[in-house]
Amino acid sequence: MAFKDLSFDGVRALIRVDFNVPMTQPAEDGGREVTDNTRIRSAIPTIQHVLDTGGSVVLMSHLGRPKGRDAALSLRHILPTLEDLLGLKVKFASDCVGDEALEITQSLEAGEVAVLENLRFHAEEKAGDEFFAGQLAENGDFYINDAFGTAHRAHASTAVIAKFFPEDKAFGFLMEGEVKAMEKVLGEAQKPVAAVIGGAKVSSKLAVLKNLLDRVDKLVIGGGMAYTFVQAQGGQIGGSLVESDMHGEALALLEAAKQKGIDVYLPTDTLCGDGFSPDAAQETHPTQAIPDGWEGMDIGVESRGVFAAALADCKTILWNGPMGVFEFDKFAEGTNHIANAIVAATEEGAYTLVGGGDSVAAVNKAGLADKVSYVSTGGGAMLEGLEGKILPGIAAITKN
Numbered sequence: 470m471a472f473k474d475l476s477f478d479g480v481r482a483l484i485r486v487d488f489n490v491p492m493t494q495p496a497e498d499g500g501r502e503v504t505d506n507t508r509i510r511s512a513i514p515t516i517q518h519v520l521d522t523g524g525s526v527v528l529m530s531h532l533g534r535p536k537g538r539d540a541a542l543s544l545r546h547i548l549p550t551l552e553d554l555l556g557l558k559v560k561f562a563s564d565c566v567g568d569e570a571l572e573i574t575q576s577l578e579a580g581e582v583a584v585l586e587n588l589r590f591h592a593e594e595k596a597g598d599e600f601f602a603g604q605l606a607e608n609g610d611f612y613i614n615d616a617f618g619t620a621h622r623a624h625a626s627t628a629v630i631a632k633f634f635p636e637d638k639a640f641g642f643l644m645e646g647e648v649k650a651m652e653k654v655l656g657e658a659q660k661p662v663a664a665v666i667g668g669a670k671v672s673s674k675l676a677v678l679k680n681l682l683d684r685v686d687k688l689v690i691g692g693g694m695a696y697t698f699v700q701a702q703g704g705q706i707g708g709s710l711v712e713s714d715m716h717g718e719a720l721a722l723l724e725a726a727k728q729k730g731i732d733v734y735l736p737t738d739t740l741c742g743d744g745f746s747p748d749a750a751q752e753t754h755p756t757q758a759i760p761d762g763w764e765g766m767d768i769g770v771e772s773r774g775v776f777a778a779a780l781a782d783c784k785t786i787l788w789n790g791p792m793g794v795f796e797f798d799k800f801a802e803g804t805n806h807i808a809n810a811i812v813a814a815t816e817e818g819a820y821t822l823v824g825g826g827d828s829v830a831a832v833n834k835a836g837l838a839d840k841v842s843y844v845s846t847g848g849g850a851m852l853e854g855l856e857g858k859i860l861p862g863i864a865a866i867t868k869n
Contacts, residue, residue, distance in 0.1 A: 472515070472613075472645050477524025481577055483609025484519070484641060485626050485862075486512040487616035487846070488530035488547050501546040506554065508618070509547065511846060513554055515615045515641030516582065525577035527608045529565055529626055530616070531589040538590050548584065559584055565591070566604035574608040594625045599632075601625045606633035615641025617847040620862030621854075631865035638866055643846065648863060650843040651854050654822050659784035660686060665776070665807060667692030667790030668827065671715045674790065675722070676856040682725055687783065689734045689776050691768050691792035691803065698723065698735055699756050707741065707759035734779055738769030740793070740800060747797040767793030768803035777810035784818070786811055789825040789855065795834070804831050812840040824851040 490508050492501045503509065512528075519526050528551075533542040545561055552559050560577075562570040565585035573583050585608065588594040593601035602625040606612070612634040614620070619627050631638050640648060654662075662685045666674055671694045681688065690698060693710035700706050701716035702723075726733045739756045741763040742749030753769045754760065768776065780786055788811055795804035808831060815821045823832050824845030832838045845851045854860055 470639075472639055472642055473518065475518075475639060476522040477519045477611065478522060479579065480519075480524045480611050481527055481574060481609045482519040482524050482611050482613055483527045483529065483606070484512070484515060484613040485616045485619075485630075486528050486530045487618040488512070488528075488544060488551075489532050489618070490547065492546060495541045499540055501541065503547055503550040506550050508846065509550055510554060511643050512615055512641070515613065515643060516555065518642070519613075520580055520582070523579050524611075525579055526582045527574045527577070527585065528582065529585045529588055529605065529608075531594065531619070531626075532587050533589075535587060535589050542587055544584055544587050551582075551584065555582065557582065562586060565608075566601065570608060588624075588626050595622075597623050597625050597629050599625075599629055602629040603633055606630055611637040611639075613639055613641045614862055614866055615643045616862070617644050617647040617845070617850050619850070620644070620647075620847060620860040621850040621858070623861035628861035628865045640866055644863075644866075646843065647845060647847065647851075650822050650845060651851070653820055654785060654787050655684060655855070655857075658684065659820065661783045662785040663687040663689060663780055663783040663787070665689040665691070665780070665786065665788040665790075665811070667694065667792050667804075668825070669693040669710060671697045671712055671719055674852075675715070675718055677789070677852060678722055679725075680855060680857040681787075682722075682729055682731060685731060685787075687732045687734065687779055688726060689779060689807075691736060691772075691776070691807070692790050693765070694790075695735055695756070696765055702757075704757035705759060706756070706765065707754075707761055707763045709739075709741075709759060709765040732779070734776055736765075736768040736772035737775065738771045739765040740767040740769050740803065742766040742800065745794070747799060749799070751799060765793075766797070766800040767795075773803055773806040776807055777813075780807075780810050780814050781817075783814055784820065786814055786819055786821045787855070788821070788823045788828050789851070791827045791831050795827070795831050801831075801834075805835050808832050808835050808837050812837050815841050824848070824855075
């Protein structure tokens with residue numbers, strides 16, 4: 470049953486959210502403020518649906534990587550932002566298990582919301598401890614996982630806890646959307662299918678690339694990882710980023726793609742810098758012949774046109790990873806050009822999925838996030854999903 474069709478009348482919904490958000494440094498009084506509320510905002514529709522159908526809400530999340538209790542990483546700091554977004558006062562339990570938490574969560578009335586303290590103050594969370602998961606489960610009647618960003622972790626609150634709710638568990642709106650988006654790209658994609666894969670290293674995307682070979686018609690490779698492919702084929706790449714130990718894997722991937730009839734696009738020209746700096750001098754060189762003293766920082770004008778043309782007739786497009794050092798404005802144009810090409814394809818009816826922290830940051834920076842079909846919130850989780858792995862947080866809900 471779709472989440473929108475569930476009613477929570479008289480039910481305490483225990484929701485795993487991802488409130489691991491950027492914050493200011495602690496002030497003199499120890500206080501901190503949320504600097505980007507995107508993840509909190511993305512959880513509001515699920516929370517609101519529970520409240521609107523007569524339920525109460527208990528939220529649990531991690532924040533940062535604490536080693537034991539750490540006041541700077543208390544979820545208490547996110548309460549003002551959450552209260553502002555919900556328009557109501559939120560209760561807070563100074564631990565996620567134990568008597569105080571239960572006293573608060575078991576006395577909640579319909580329409581009320583409580584937040585449990587940082588799950589990772591307990592080592593049992595990351596260890597996937599079953600007893601700890603059982604303690605967490607006492608805080609609710611129905612379990613909802615709406616934290617895609619942690620779906621690849623087999624932690625107590627994401628994977629183990631679901632066994633305490635054999636019939637009473639579901640994805641929230643966010644997770645539901647992420648799962649559907651992944652299925653649209655990996656399972657039921659309309660052809661032609663293109664994958665645009667960028668980022669720094671071949672090694673971090675190799676499993677993704679291999680898994681996509683059985684699913685795509687076109688493979689566009691940009692970013693720092695492209696230079697490993699170029700050098701493996703005998704090109705001169707100057708001081709560009711490279712993983713020489715990945716030459717064999719790169720060549721094997723290109724050969725496998727050729728055998729499957731997949732069109733692979735690598736940059737033919739490169740916008741180079743004379744150093745890794747936002748104000749580096751610029752020159753464009755053939756990607757196969759970058760001189761010493763210059764390093765690839767972005768795809769060149771010719772490559773932008775070729776890549777965009779390759780995407781124009783596609784019905785499904787996955788984008789994971791930028792085309793260059795888009796954080797530096799002088800070297801952001803290639804990434805922005807691809808973003809606009811993907812938007813144009815979306816307008817022509819293509820299904821377009823953008824995922825991975827840098828790709829999401831790029832479309833947000835360009836103001837285009839609302840012009841593609843779906844923007845994924847989970848970097849690591851999406852990568853593992855694209856690798857073909859079964860994500861523990863998803864399996865915990867879908868399996869009986």
